[in-house]
Amino acid sequence: MVTRPVRTLGFGALALVLLTGCGAQATAGGGGDAGTPRVGGTLRLGISSNPDCVDPQQWGTNASLNVSRQLVDSLTDQDPADGAIKPWLAERWEVNADSTAFTFHLRDGATFSDGTPVDAAAVKASFDGARALGPKAALVAGYLAAYRGSTVVDPRTVRIDFTAPSAQFLQASSTMTLGVLAPAAYNKTPEQRCQGDGLIGSGPFVFESYKQNQQVVLVKRKGYNWGSPLWKHTGEAYLDRVEYRIVPEPGVRSGSLASGQLDAITDVQPVDEPQFAGNGFTEPVRPNPGIVFNLTANTTRGVLTDPKVRQAVAKGVNRQEVVDTVLTKNYKAATSVLGSATPLHTDLAGLLAYDPAGAGALLDAAGWRPGPDGIRVKDGQRLSAAVVFSAVFNQNQSALELIQQQLRKIGFDLRIELKTTAESTQIQLSGEYDFIWFNVTRADPDILRQTYSTKAGNRSKLTAGNPLDAALEKQAATTDRAVREPAAAEAQRIIVEQGYSIPVFELTQVWGLGPKAHALEFEASSRLRLYDAWVAE
């Protein structure tokens, strides 16, 4: 979220050179999931940025969610393998026909770390409390956009009502963002909860301390025995203690792992990846579900008003070359506007093949002729558009520079404009952009509605009542996969075929695990789950 200094890239490269000797000396060992889990011990985990706030309901950065996931339980859990929603705090649930009422039947025996029961009243207090955070809690605002209220049916049954069909809520109920906090938590201010004060959940770990920019410490919840059926064991977590060390410099993070000062790290940079492959270290990898890194076109601006131009741009991007050149083999070229880890993802690789000749033919047919500098021209207008981006992901700039070169070959001039968060936010609000470059993590296809519906984000500036709106509304209205899947597939196809979005690559989480660290798991949104994790002696 904060623009990273550009020098981190150069530093990473230098660190790699300096580290080569060091990494090679690392002793071979277990790593991964080998061996019998050991109970006890401390995991020292290096994370790349300050979480700023550790309340899952308030903050949506990876760094924050990787901490807060361990502190709270959710009503449901989501299977990373197929996106299916499974029981957790709720044993079972019913959804009404138009997905506006969700009734959850809570399991017995779960308690918050202050000893109070996880009952229907607590769930209601937590959802009301989350909604009351308003627009500053961006993720909650999306998940509970149509929240009408919660009703305590009986102590173990809670019904959550919406003013509009909200099929996505079932998946949202599995996220840490809608994790259930104890009623006592809301006696504290949101700012206090951010720092961990009163952040009382029922999760397998309990908050102990948070020193800004240095570390967050969690300890095992004694007596925990209400985990999700998707997890590998039952009872308490293995680890006694988790120390999240905030290590912003990628080279220091990887060097600390290589030299044994950390047990595991997140956000291994592409340049550092080779040193943790096959020398006692392991490198868990998972792409983020949700919208891939893409150029979303404003269909009301300049040359991008012409669908043929947008389609030509889609054909002119060589996705595999971006992955091979700027990223690593751990990253995937996009095969749809949704990442491959997203439930109901449709493989549209055929539409996204690199086809410069096809792009040229489209532009020829539309009357764009090569100009003196190689950029096509029509009626005195240059075939040119700007892309606005911020440096949230280190490789953004290099990826866009490569795409710029690729598009030049089909006679398209892509201008790259790096902006601060505030600037790009302002530009998004005003709608004064040609392309915007972004990704969004969400393990549900409804993220397309939030982003492209004319009633929500409308990033492509479409007009109301277009075919995409209809498909998006259809997938929002039912949790029945048989109905939802074709609607979600249609939405993806329209977005890609019409060139509303030009998908490029999938953001991917790459972790590095030292020889002692085992079984750090990805949950369905590719965030960290530490319940089954353990460290060898």
Next chain:
Amino acid sequence: MTRRLLQAVAVIWAAFTLSFVILYLLPGDAALNRLGAAEGGITATPAEVAAVRAEYGLDDPLVVQYGKRLWAATHGDFGKSVMTGDDATGLVFDALPSTLEIAAAGLVLAVLFGGGLAVLGTYTRHRWLGNLLLSLPPLGVSLPQFWVGLVLIQIFSFQLRLLPALGTDGFAALILPGITIGLPTGAIIGQVLAKSLRTQLAEPYVEIVLAKGASRARVHFGHALRNAALPALTLVGVVAGNLLAGTVVTETLFSRDGIGRLTAFAVNSQDIPVVQAVIVLSAFFFVTINLVVDLIYPLLDPRLAGRVTRKAVAAGA
């Protein structure tokens, strides 16, 4: 003394005003940073953005915002951080101890090594050794801090595994960040002290003291060093700014909390209350250091007792 205090107040006021104007002139504001920070950008409606702006007083006219902030600041209240909602002054004081630790370590190392090099370099009878020693400070000034810190970590932490690369446990964790942050300061102290020692050693009184039978060591340490220390001491007040400027790099590299990290985050997110709290408290810190330096002067040079000769109160602020 009254004039000095007025100057100090003027410096702090100027720091306050400049930081406000610069942050205000940047495109966007903290409310947009706060609401648009999530992946995929802003989801709030313009009305919701307006409500957050109002909550932090960002919708008031420039003059009103400035006036309100200035009035509150004179009462020690810089407002709440827009990003985290925490009290801005509290954030600065939370971050301060960690920064003071490495700054103190850096200053001690800078004085020891910078001063040591200057004294040895000018004392030795071996011309080549003196030249070698005295060429180190200019080299130290020219080395980028980031690179120095990185090399130190690589050698002493990752390769030799003698010192930790991160963490704040114990004295050992202070050594590498202390050297990193103290190096440019030590180099400047070394340069200035060496230059003024040479000047002093060329003064006629040195001949007289030697003629009266004093040893070389007595001349060097008892007379020349004492006189030469004055410009170097003045410099300590100025280089406090160097130390603070080095905190961003040093704290990032060594994964420490502190004023540098807080400032970087606040500036990036245009969090005016936090930036102003940092700047005003830093200005206050400089003014105080320089005042202390002025008070030490007469102890070194009795001719200055009862007089105030230095005009630049808060150079480097």
